[in-house]
Amino acid sequence: MTKQEKTLLLVDGNSVAFRAFFALQNVSSFTNHAGLHTNAVYVFKKILDNILKKYSPANVLVAFDAGKTTFRTKKFTDYKGGRSKTPGELSEQFPYIKQLLVAYGIQNYELTDYEADDIIGTLSRQGEKAGYQVVVVTGDRDLTQLATEQTTVAITQKGFSEIEEYTPAHVQEKYGLVPKQIIDMKGLAGDNSDNYPGVTKVGEKTAIKLLKQYDSVEGVYEHIDEMKKSKMKEHLIEDRETAFLCKDLATIKTDAPLTIGLDDTKRQEADTEKLRTFYEELDLNSFLQELTGEDPTAQQDFTALDVTALTSENLADVPVPANQTVTFYLEMDGKNYHKAPFVGFVFEINGEYFASRDVELLQSKPLVEFLTQPEIKVDVFDSKRTIAGLNRLGITLTGIDFDLLLVSYLLNNTENSDDLGELAVVHGYRQVKSDEQFYGKGAKRAIPTDDDQLFAHLTHKVAAIAALKTELFQELADNEQEDLYWKMELPLAQVLAKMEIAGITVDTDRLEQMKSEFKERLAQIEQEIFNEAGEEFNINSPKQLGHILFEKLELPVIKKTKTGYSTAVSVLEKLRGMSPIIDNILAYRQLAKLQSTYIEGLLKVVFDTDQKVHTRYTQTLTATGRLSSVDPNLQNIPVRLEEGRKIRQAFVPSHPGWQIFSADYSQIELRVLAHISGDEHMQAAFREDRDIHANTAMQIFGLDSEDEVTPNIRRQAKAVNFGIVYGISDYGLSQNIGITRKQAKQFIETYFEKFPGVKKYMDEIVQHAREQGFVETIFHRRRYLPDINHKNFNLRSFAERTAMNSPIQGSAADIIKVAMINMDRQLTEKQMQSRMLLQVHDELIFEVPNEEMADFQKLVNQVMDSAVELAVPLKVECAHGKTWFNAK
Numbered sequence: 001m002t003k004q005e006k007t008l009l010l011v012d013g014n015s016v017a018f019r020a021f022f023a024l025q026n027v028s029s030f031t032n033h034a035g036l037h038t039n040a041v042y043v044f045k046k047i048l049d050n051i052l053k054k055y056s057p058a059n060v061l062v063a064f065d066a067g068k069t070t071f072r073t074k075k076f077t078d079y080k081g082g083r084s085k086t087p088g089e090l091s092e093q094f095p096y097i098k099q100l101l102v103a104y105g106i107q108n109y110e111l112t113d114y115e116a117d118d119i120i121g122t123l124s125r126q127g128e129k130a131g132y133q134v135v136v137v138t139g140d141r142d143l144t145q146l147a148t149e150q151t152t153v154a155i156t157q158k159g160f161s162e163i164e165e166y167t168p169a170h171v172q173e174k175y176g177l178v179p180k181q182i183i184d185m186k187g188l189a190g191d192n193s194d195n196y197p198g199v200t201k202v203g204e205k206t207a208i209k210l211l212k213q214y215d216s217v218e219g220v221y222e223h224i225d226e227m228k229k230s231k232m233k234e235h236l237i238e239d240r241e242t243a244f245l246c247k248d249l250a251t252i253k254t255d256a257p258l259t260i261g262l263d264d265t266k267r268q269e270a271d272t273e274k275l276r277t278f279y280e281e282l283d284l285n286s287f288l289q290e291l292t293g294e295d296p297t298a299q300q301d302f303t304a305l306d307v308t309a310l311t312s313e314n315l316a317d318v319p320v321p322a323n324q325t326v327t328f329y330l331e332m333d334g335k336n337y338h339k340a341p342f343v344g345f346v347f348e349i350n351g352e353y354f355a356s357r358d359v360e361l362l363q364s365k366p367l368v369e370f371l372t373q374p375e376i377k378v379d380v381f382d383s384k385r386t387i388a389g390l391n392r393l394g395i396t397l398t399g400i401d402f403d404l405l406l407v408s409y410l411l412n413n414t415e416n417s418d419d420l421g422e423l424a425v426v427h428g429y430r431q432v433k434s435d436e437q438f439y440g441k442g443a444k445r446a447i448p449t450d451d452d453q454l455f456a457h458l459t460h461k462v463a464a465i466a467a468l469k470t471e472l473f474q475e476l477a478d479n480e481q482e483d484l485y486w487k488m489e490l491p492l493a494q495v496l497a498k499m500e501i502a503g504i505t506v507d508t509d510r511l512e513q514m515k516s517e518f519k520e521r522l523a524q525i526e527q528e529i530f531n532e533a534g535e536e537f538n539i540n541s542p543k544q545l546g547h548i549l550f551e552k553l554e555l556p557v558i559k560k561t562k563t564g565y566s567t568a569v570s571v572l573e574k575l576r577g578m579s580p581i582i583d584n585i586l587a588y589r590q591l592a593k594l595q596s597t598y599i600e601g602l603l604k605v606v607f608d609t610d611q612k613v614h615t616r617y618t619q620t621l622t623a624t625g626r627l628s629s630v631d632p633n634l635q636n637i638p639v640r641l642e643e644g645r646k647i648r649q650a651f652v653p654s655h656p657g658w659q660i661f662s663a664d665y666s667q668i669e670l671r672v673l674a675h676i677s678g679d680e681h682m683q684a685a686f687r688e689d690r691d692i693h694a695n696t697a698m699q700i701f702g703l704d705s706e707d708e709v710t711p712n713i714r715r716q717a718k719a720v721n722f723g724i725v726y727g728i729s730d731y732g733l734s735q736n737i738g739i740t741r742k743q744a745k746q747f748i749e750t751y752f753e754k755f756p757g758v759k760k761y762m763d764e765i766v767q768h769a770r771e772q773g774f775v776e777t778i779f780h781r782r783r784y785l786p787d788i789n790h791k792n793f794n795l796r797s798f799a800e801r802t803a804m805n806s807p808i809q810g811s812a813a814d815i816i817k818v819a820m821i822n823m824d825r826q827l828t829e830k831q832m833q834s835r836m837l838l839q840v841h842d843e844l845i846f847e848v849p850n851e852e853m854a855d856f857q858k859l860v861n862q863v864m865d866s867a868v869e870l871a872v873p874l875k876v877e878c879a880h881g882k883t884w885f886n887a888k
Contacts, residue, residue: 009057012138063116105268187247346458377401409620503612679757686872727801
């Protein structure tokens with residue numbers, strides 16, 4: 001017989017499933033449309049494929065534990081008692097792993113009162129007798145005791161792509177023992193994983209030493225009297241019964257009363273249809289493609305709904321809705337809706353669908369009428385995108401009622417896809433495909449030439465919006481988040497659309513001038529670096545730079561990577577002062593990044609039509625509720641470097657006689673912390689308008705007056721203030737301000753002593769998160785924390801820090817949103833020309849005519865100060881000038 005015909009593969013299902021789960025435990029995106037976690041299934045399948053390919057077995061069985069109670073727990077009650085409860089995210093996947101095996105044609109089996117190990121031990125010996133080469137796959141080294149000349153135990157390594165094969169020779173090489181002595185080693189040393197103790201103070205090394213001398217547990221005790229007097233001998237004598245019990249617990253049964261035999265392990269043909277259904281249910285598209293040879297993300301056919309193709313001839317047939325709802329979707333080919341080509345549109349009225357590629361039809365009656373009449377409700381996917389798109393056609397969209405994207409984000413802000421198809425599937429509507437699935441990936445993206453295909457795609461989009469409206473609005477109500485939608489996010493989307501459409505004017509001549517200046521300065525720094533290095537080289541090449549720094553100049557090596565010396569910024573910072581070349585390299589990198597990212601980057605995105613940049617604000621990206629700016633990112637222009645700040649000189653008003661106006665909330669996150677924590681000392685500092693960082697410095701360092709607070713002490717106190725907001729550790733604080741970890745720990749402890757309300761808030765909010773699974777801002781914006789009770793320390797700690805910070809950062813983000821909405825309303829009502837242009841975290845940027853400046857300044861202070869009523873006053877710092885730089 002060939003090897004394939006005589007190989008029996010036995011898989012420890014529980015062990016491999018655990019390895020699979022923890023190999024991808026941080027990947028939250030591994031869920032299907034129904035919210036089922038699929039990471040363990042995904043990796044289990046990968047491991048299974050690897051071992052099937054490697055060993056080509058004709059016989060396969062995957063063994064599972066039948067439950068927690070076995071013959072071992074009857075002998076030792078605490079057997080495996082120290083193990084944490086299996087994560088629910090893994091438990092829910094076991095039935096699906098077994099479904100996968102069935103579809104693969106692979107037997108799985110469990111036996112009451114026995115473990116998977118015993119099933120494997122028994123079948124391995126049966127296989128050997130029948131002449132099989134046996135391979136056992138597991139993540140548990142206990143099974144190495146089964147290794148023989150016919151049985152190899154393959155241990156899965158960290159991750160899931162590698163295995164370590166244990167044969168008798170490998171066991172000998174690794175431990176200096178034969179496989180059966182693994183049982184004796186466990187008897188003497190115990191096993192923390194399975195929670196049996198072994199002999200007191202006897203570890204693995206000592207156990208191996210004893211076994212090399214005395215062969216077995218029995219041999220050790222036969223010669224116990226010959227041993228010299230020692231603590232170890234005392235422990236061996238005292239724990240004799242324990243040693244034999246532990247050896248018994250460690251012994252894998254090879255004669256378990258199985259109800260199956262080798263014939264039942266014969267591998268069957270995989271059921272392709274079952275696999276297809278399985279992969280579709282779990283949204284495992286890569287496996288689906290692997291199975292069928294088809295790309296599930298490629299252009300696919302859609303079942304068309306009954307749709308009328310609109311033309312200029314049949315526009316009169318469209319029923320004009322009176323006081324009812326229209327569901328509308330405008331398709332554009334690209335993310336940047338300020339310039340992306342139009343693809344087509346579709347709308348639904350009373351169950352009838354109308355679609356066209358010709359977007360200019362929207363400018364004709366009756367279509368323009370129901371899009372612009374406030375009394376007609378319009379349901380959309382993304383109101384900001386839709387408003388901006390229609391604005392390009394000269395249409396001002398009004399009457400928006402349901403925005404699927406915003407509602408979905410409020411319900412679960414960790415699911416922040418901006419693809420209608422993907423979100424529809426998440427919420428249970430499965431007919432519509434995502435844009436990527438419909439058009440194809442990346443460069444393959446192509447608009448269908450066939451009208452039927454396009455219209456089917458579009459009609460399913462509006463159908464999804466209409467189908468999900470009632471259900472999602474009800475969920476909003478259940479979560480007490482209706483006000484957050486109606487009073488904040490929906491009106492904010494309309495404000496943001498106006499800001500994006502307005503854009504901000506850029507002085508391209510100034511940018512070109514800065515580009516030349518930066519180029520000249522870079523050339524000077526480059527030459528200085530070459531002089532210090534004694535040769536010319538590619539400064540941007542880590543390999544060449546590493547050679548210069550660590551070989552030629554012989555600077556100390558801080559860190560190595562797989563490809564050579566690390567020249568990361570963190571490494572270079574540690575080398576400061578050791579050679580003048582370091583400061584020049586850091587300066588070169590900073591300047592080069594400013595040049596490429598901000599100066600050249602900005603020049604590329606200035607619109608030719610109006611000499612403005614029209615950034616887009618992503619309203620549904622962050623879990624805290626903060627807005628993010630893209631294409632270009634105007635929130636991230638560096639301000640710590642003088643050269644970076646100067647880039648703001650290029651941002652100017654759009655009219656002569658106007659100025660750029662900046663209004664910035666002062667220390668808003670700390671004011672929110674003072675409010676929600678109720679800490680009396682912190683609230684008093686803000687009410688008395690004290691310097692909060694100097695105030696904290698006085699508390700931490702025991703100073704009597706602000707005069708004693710030096711700039712360095714204030715800097716340290718500031719780091720503590722903001723560190724506390726973000727749940728910083730003593731290690732993190734020590735790294736931030738260059739002190740020892742012990743000092744940092746003392747700073748934090750003193751802070752909590754002086755501000756007990758903050759400590760109480762931190763403790764209570766974490767406890768609330770553990771009980772509820774989420775935390776909220778003062779406006780009821782939720783942040784769900786699935787890892788808050790996780791057994792993994794790092795994941796749980798991160799969730800705890802997030803619980804502390806999210807209500808603070810999220811509330812601060814909400815306050816500025818309220819201010820933006822109120823400012824826009826006031827500017828409209830007062831018919832002022834002043835316009836809001838940008839939001840940069842806690843700062844709002846406007847352009848204001850000189851003749852409105854005095855009134856505007858009063859208005860902005862009044863509106864922003866009163867955006868929300870806190871236990872401490874809000875404070876707004878204002879400035880204005882000819883450019884954004886001058887306004888700061």
